[in-house]
Amino acid sequence: MEDHVKNIILEKKWFELTMKERMCLKDWAQNEEEFDALKLTFLSAEELRQENRGEKVSPSVKHRLDERFAQKHVHKKELWLNRVFIFFFPKDVAVYKKPAFQLVMVALLVVIAIPFLWQKDTPRYAMSEKHLEIEIWNKEKEVQKSKSNSAETKTTSKMGSEDNEIPVPEITPEEQQPGFKIKSFEKLEEPILVPLNADAYEVETEIHEDVEIEIAEQIQPEIQSLKEVQGDFSKKRAVEKRKKQHKHVNPEETLDLLTVLY
Amino acid sequence: MGIFRVNHKKQSDEQLLRMMAKGDERAFDEVYQRYASKMAAFFTRKLKHDKEKGEDFMHDLFAKLIDRPELFDPNRSFKTWIYSVANNMCINEYKKMAVRSNTNNGLSSDLQVSANNLPIEEQLFEKDFSSDLEKAMAKLEEKHKEVFVLRHIDGLSVKEVAEVMDIKPGTVKSRLFYATKKIASVLQVYDPTKVS
Numbered sequence: 223m224e225d226h227v228k229n230i231i232l233e234k235k236w237f238e239l240t241m242k243e244r245m246c247l248k249d250w251a252q253n254e255e256e257f258d259a260l261k262l263t264f265l266s267a268e269e270l271r272q273e274n275r276g277e278k279v280s281p282s283v284k285h286r287l288d289e290r291f292a293q294k295h296v297h298k299k300e301l302w303l304n305r306v307f308i309f310f311f312p313k314d315v316a317v318y319k320k321p322a323f324q325l326v327m328v329a330l331l332v333v334i335a336i337p338f339l340w341q342k343d344t345p346r347y348a349m350s351e352k353h354l355e356i357e358i359w360n361k362e363k364e365v366q367k368s369k370s371n372s373a374e375t376k377t378t379s380k381m382g383s384e385d386n387e388i389p390v391p392e393i394t395p396e397e398q399q400p401g402f403k404i405k406s407f408e409k410l411e412e413p414i415l416v417p418l419n420a421d422a423y424e425v426e427t428e429i430h431e432d433v434e435i436e437i438a439e440q441i442q443p444e445i446q447s448l449k450e451v452q453g454d455f456s457k458k459r460a461v462e463k464r465k466k467q468h469k470h471v472n473p474e475e476t477l478d479l480l481t482v483l484y
Numbered sequence: 485m486g487i488f489r490v491n492h493k494k495q496s497d498e499q500l501l502r503m504m505a506k507g508d509e510r511a512f513d514e515v516y517q518r519y520a521s522k523m524a525a526f527f528t529r530k531l532k533h534d535k536e537k538g539e540d541f542m543h544d545l546f547a548k549l550i551d552r553p554e555l556f557d558p559n560r561s562f563k564t565w566i567y568s569v570a571n572n573m574c575i576n577e578y579k580k581m582a583v584r585s586n587t588n589n590g591l592s593s594d595l596q597v598s599a600n601n602l603p604i605e606e607q608l609f610e611k612d613f614s615s616d617l618e619k620a621m622a623k624l625e626e627k628h629k630e631v632f633v634l635r636h637i638d639g640l641s642v643k644e645v646a647e648v649m650d651i652k653p654g655t656v657k658s659r660l661f662y663a664t665k666k667i668a669s670v671l672q673v674y675d676p677t678k679v680s
Contacts, residue, residue, distance in 0.1 A: 224642065224657065250665070259668035266617035266671065267636035274525035274637065283543045284516060288509075291550050295507035 231260050358448050362441055369436050373429040497562035505553035516546065522638060523570055529633065530574040541573055564647040567640065571630075571648055620670035624663055631656055632663040 227250055230243050236254040239247070251257040310322040317323055492500065492514040503511035523545060528538030545566070548555065556565055621629050634645045635656075642660070646653040 224660065249661075255672065256668065259672035260664065262671050263617070263620075263664060263668045264636070267632075270617055271637050271639065275521065277521055277525055279520045279524045279542065280539055283539050284520070286543060287512075287516065287546050287550065290547055291509060291512050294550055295509070 228264055231257065232264055354448070358445070361444060361448075362437075365441055366433065366437055369433045370429065373432050498558050501549075501553060501556055501562055502558060504549075512550070515549075519566060520546070523566065526567070526570055526638065527574065529637075530570075531577060541570075541577070545570060545573065561644065561647070563640070564644045567634065567638070567644075567648040568650075616671055617667065620667040623670055624666055628659050628663040628666070631659040632667065635660055 227247060230239070230247060231250075234243070236257045247257070251260055310325075311320055490503070490510075492503075492510050495503070495511070495514070497515065497518070500511045500515050504515060520542060523542045524535075524538050526538075527541040528535050531537045531541065548569070556562065621632065624632070630649065631645055634640045634648060635642065640648065642653050642656050645660075646656045649656070
């Protein structure tokens with residue numbers, strides 16, 4: 223209310239006042255003289271206010287106060303810095319035991335380790351010759367198995383997926399000799415002749431023929447590449463021979479199996 | 485030791501006081517910039533227009549703030565607090581002056597014999613009242629004058645004046661009304677042609 227009255231008095235002249243404004247100023251000014259006197263009062267007060275605002279204080283006062291402030295708070299700052307320094311660089315302690323040194327070392331380790339954390343390269347381990355041979359054997363076996371499975375689905379026979387897994391024998395000292403000779407690898411894949419009834423026998427021979435051709439075609443490049451890698455060819459032959467020996471299937475067992483299946 | 489720099493100009497008085505208590509020198513500078521001249525003017529006006537004395541009192545007030553920042557209650561407005569403290573300092577000084585005047589056999593130490601031959605009454609008049617408004621204010625009772633000065637010269641609100649003087653806002657309003665009317669009537673007598 224008081225501010226509203228002040229604004230009216232400062233902004234307007236007596237004759238500019240509306241009836242509402244005059245009613246508002248009723249208690250303050252009844253006539254133009256009183257109104258003007260009030261205007262002068264407020265203008266003078268404002269003038270004095272501006273004078274006070276512009277009045278500058280002596281810089282020596284500020285200087286004295288700054289010194290006082292510094293005296294009061296400088297001790298606090300020193301104490302804080304000392305504490306930090308003492309913590310990081312304690313006296314009478316070996317260099318490697320100082321926290322600052324330890325922190326630097328940890329940071330260094332982290333920086334060194336970061337480039338190796340997100341590498342996506344697959345590991346390439348060094349392989350022994352024995353492992354290579356086993357790998358060749360496993361690869362051949364896998365291909366053989368997949369082909370036989372596909373042949374089975376083609377004939378729609380109800381022959382179960384027999385586990386063709388043949389244990390890999392250990393290499394005997396005799397076989398490890400450089401002059402040791404085994405039969406050719408191709409002969410390993412000869413179809414196993416099992417005396418069956420006429421139909422079964424026909425199906426079986428068909429499967430073996432298909433598999434034999436496909437395997438021979440697909441395995442050949444792989445074997446070639448692996449052979450190049452492998453230095454000692456004689457050892458490989460020894461393994462092949464062993465595979466042949468162990469691939470011998472008992473005809474009676476096969477017959478039993480087939481009869482069960484049919 | 486903050487990571488980001490604080491813009492002290494945008495901080496409130498209360499926040500600046502908190503920072504100052506922690507040893508922030510820039511906060512102190514900002515508080516000083518906001519209140520130094522106001523306080524100096526307040527003291528000068530209250531202490532018979534003695535500028536040097538006003539500055540000394542202002543120095544003492546800020547020294548108090550530096551030494552014992554805990555005196556300020558952060559829940560209160562700093563503006564009203566600092567004016568209250570200044571007002572109390574003036575009241576204490578009046579008491580001291582009263583004691584001194586008694587010991588000086590009624591002669592005020594402010595009125596000294598000067599080189600010019602003006603009578604003491606005129607010296608006092610010249611020294612204390614530099615404008616018509618101040619002359620008019622001098623005719624007021626202290627309680628009315630104080631309210632008028634705080635409201636219109638120092639720019640405090642009615643509520644703030646009430647807090648500083650520890651009186652009710654209604655009392656402030658009535659005193660203000662009386663003081664304004666009285667000053668207006670005196671000014672009308674002094675220089676009625678000044679109004680444009």
